[in-house]
Amino acid sequence: MNILSTLRKSRTSVAVASAALLALTLTACGDDSGGGGEASAVPEGITLVKSDKLTVCTHLPYKPFQFKEGGKVVGFDVDLLDLLAKQFKVELDVVDIEWAQITSGAAFKAKKCDVGMGAMTITPERQQAIGISTPYMDATQVLLVKADSGIKSLADLKGKKIGVQADTTGKTYAEKNAAANGYTVITFPDLSIQANNVKSGRVDAAINDNGVLYDFVKANPETAVTAEFDTGEQYGFALDKTDPSSVKLLAELDKVLTKAKSEGTYNEIFKKWFGVEPKK
Structure with missing residues (x-):
């Protein structure tokens, strides 16, 4: 094998290696870009009904907590739960079902959703059937x-x-x-x-x-x-009280609600939907 041939092969090997390295670099950059391909940040031990979504059950309409506007479900409860979805880096997906399926816990047992929303009053009867978040509104x-x-x-x-x-x-x-x-x-x-x-x-x-x-x-x-x-x-969000994954999800939701109130995000969302600041 002559020297010229050896140099050509060396250059080819370097080029292939460089291309592979560039591809890996671009892939890594893509993962950190925050775009549609961004990996979720769901904590270990929490398994969502749909891996790329926080699925929420409600009974529509209940304006201004949740209702359809231009084909999209919006509202006060929606914005609060979207804080959790954003922390997990997943989309919020709303499912419209009978209200009794949420308050009885049947929706969670059937894996229809991860969380239930609907300006749900916390009662002893509901606490017996489902897990409930920290109160978020009087x-x-x-x-x-x-x-x-x-x-x-x-x-x-x-x-x-x-x-x-x-x-x-x-x-x-x-x-x-x-x-x-x-x-x-x-x-x-x-x-x-x-x-x-x-x-x-x-x-x-x-x-x-x-x-x-x-x-x-x-x-x-x-x-x-x-x-x-x-x-x-007082209102709370509903979850399954027996599933270990839901118990951990409830803990994360409570942290998000506490943080939103301490940082003022809760007040901003409240004023957006009710026109006034919440009472102290």
Whole structure:
């Protein structure tokens, strides 16, 4: 073999090696770019229903907590859980199902989702069935009526009909006070149907959470909230309480919520959806 041939082979080997090194460098750069190919940062011990998504179950609509806008689900709860999705470097995927599947824990047992959202009041019964995050918002029940109805309290509903939403604390509150005030309880499957039946006159009033009914009144000035009931409620997010992966996921979610409040991110999201800063 002559010297010229040896030099040619050496140059070829160097070129191949350089090309391979460049390819590896570009691949590594691509992993750190934060683009679509970015690897997730899900902590060890947590297995998501879909590896590249944080899957969240809810029952739509429940504006301004979660509702569809331009084909996309948006809202206060959505933005809070998106903080967790971003920390994990995965997408947030929302699944619309029956509310009872979330509060009973059936949705988690069936691996339909990782977390449940929906301005869910923390109750002893729900704590028995599911894992619940640290409280992220205070709430109460309110009375929705037509603005010109003259109805100011539950006592004014004697002989009338009051609408409630299935599987909610508002339904529980209305039923507990029905006998004392002489009204009939009519159950609806979701908030939108419930509130619009007040507008149409099918029912004379409705009870639901303050956040959603005050939001409804803003868009429907022919209605009004005329009473608040101090129920001392707090909202939490739902998870499976028995699965080790979900227990670790709950711990991560609690950390994210605590951090959001301490750094002011929570206040920004709250003002975005409610127009005011949260009460101290």
